[in-house]
Amino acid sequence: MTPPTGIPDRTLFWGMALSQLIGWGTVYVPFPLLVGPMEAELGWSRVLLNGGFTAGLLASGLAAVPAGRWLDRHGPRAMMNSGMLAAALLLLAMSLVHQPAAYVLVWVLIGVVQAMCLWTTAMAVVVAEARDVTRTVTAITFVTGFTATLFIPLTGAMIDLFGWRGALRALAALQLAGFALTVFTLRQARGPVPGAMRRNGPGLWARLQQPAFLGLALCFAAHAFISTGLGAHLIPLLRERGWPEATVLLLAAAHGPCQVAARALMFAAGRRVTMRAVGRFATALLPVAMLALALGRDSLALTIVFVLCFAMGDGLLTIVRSAGSAEILGREGFGAISGALSAVSMLPRTAAPLLIALVWEGAGGYGPVPWMLAAVGLLAAAGFIAAARPR
Structure with a gap:
């Protein structure tokens, strides 16, 4: 409407x-x-x-x-x-x-x-x-x-x-x-x-227990963990693999332009795509990106696949976080719903850099980290698929 x-x-x-x-x-x-x-x-x-x-x-x-x-x-x-x-x-x-x-x-x-x-x-x-x-x-x-x-x-x-x-x-x-x-x-x-807070629909607590909200909460919490964790650790992770410093910085810097390119394609597509379709595509890119990072220790080609897939998924999910949530959950009371989704994501967002550092210290390197992030990426995809299911 x-x-x-x-x-x-x-x-x-x-x-x-x-x-x-x-x-x-x-x-x-x-x-x-x-x-x-x-x-x-x-x-x-x-x-x-x-x-x-x-x-x-x-x-x-x-x-x-x-x-x-x-x-x-x-x-x-x-x-x-x-x-x-x-x-x-x-x-x-x-x-x-x-x-x-x-x-x-x-x-x-x-x-x-x-x-x-x-x-x-x-x-x-x-x-x-x-x-x-x-x-x-x-x-x-x-x-x-x-x-x-x-x-x-x-x-x-x-x-x-x-x-x-x-x-x-x-x-x-x-x-x-x-x-x-x-x-x-x-x-x-x-x-x-007028009277918006007195409508007969479910209250906030009831809405927070709906499957669609829980699926989105899982998706965005998992995405927050990945994006914040890699934001803190991507450059040292790539350096550990022995790439030249110029290559490491170029790979890290490519994230922003790839995000913008994905958003430009999204803008050009306009109403031809739904937010549900965009969200499924974006969340599917996350585990693909992390698997490419895990398998590409000595492969520049796979590392580039990681950069492209992660940046595109990350960029699109910024849009899905707002427009997709509104499409799935509706506009009514969206301020409180959006705030709740943000609150759920805060703990994984703040914990990710420390947890990845602990894994690095315990393993003596970043070897297990991409595999852990691939599992978290699968959780993000599963959460969004569950939320986007027609009801």
Whole structure:
């Protein structure tokens, strides 16, 4: 059903794409670049610095469902606008920290803010407002796919020029631009449907127990484990295989362009494909990619197959996570449902780098890791197939 007049799709696309690019580029992407200079100046351990970041991720997961429920009840304007403004203030606060407790507290609050205004909530707004959800989400992912490409060198340059504290203040100023974009975009947002929370349909807890939700939860949790784990370990895994450094970096860097290419094909296909079909294809690519990685220890060709399959599956699942969930579960109450899916994925997302490191240490190398990831990929595919089954 086409939603009533609200934010035009073009405005929704540009506003959400640019505000999300800035939001993730200021509060998430810069962290690895900040660790070194913060460690050098403050004398804190790397465990503490990473622990604060992890606490923020966990806080984001815990806050996702309440944020989604607020969105369903009250609409997006107050929560997203205040979240984007709070993100700028928290970046400024981070630039002033001198005590570990304050550092961890700021990261926890940043995690709450992420749940209020970044990807999960933004995509719930797109699902509620867009006339063509799939094409709008796909177009937004084109822009946000360049977040790291833009903000890693930008943050590095700002650290070189201003130091890490000055860089955080500059990022806070950029985040204010994201706040302004969000205010402009949401000025035409529709409010919640009157009486929406009093409908006779199943409540949130009942919906969370439905087979379709459980299948999607399994799929996205497994995908989060794979993508975060490989994000932390792919380069050392490839180095262990003895490839030249230039080859290792080229293989790792190819992930982004392959993601964008898959999304471009998805955008071109338009309404000729359903999200169920795209999800089945994308999740099937995950175990294929991991098997190619497992079998391709001495084969550059199989390693390239891994890169292509994993990047395509990863890129498409970003779209399926929003548009596919809406197609399978429906738009009603999608804020809370999307928040629940995000919360379920948070533990595997935060645990994956540590668990893979423990496997590496126990095995004396990365040998078992691709086989483990292939099994997790099969779980993702099985979960989506179960969720997409007609009912």
